[in-house]
Amino acid sequence: MNERVYKTMKHAGGFSVAMGIVIIVAGLVVGIGSIVSGAFLLKRKSDITF
Numbered sequence: 001m002n003e004r005v006y007k008t009m010k011h012a013g014g015f016s017v018a019m020g021i022v023i024i025v026a027g028l029v030v031g032i033g034s035i036v037s038g039a040f041l042l043k044r045k046s047d048i049t050f
Contacts, residue, residue, distance in 0.1 A: 041048075
């Protein structure tokens with residue numbers, strides 16, 4: 001019985017680590033994209049009219 005609980009905990013822990021890595025990578029991608037987009041807007045600031 002105890003082995004079954006430990007195997008379940010092992011899989012849950014592995015899944016949590018994998019999801020953490022995916023979330024970190026997604027955050028980096030969104031952050032870099034925002035910086036690049038902001039830099040592009042600042043570069044073309046004089047062309048923007050309202």
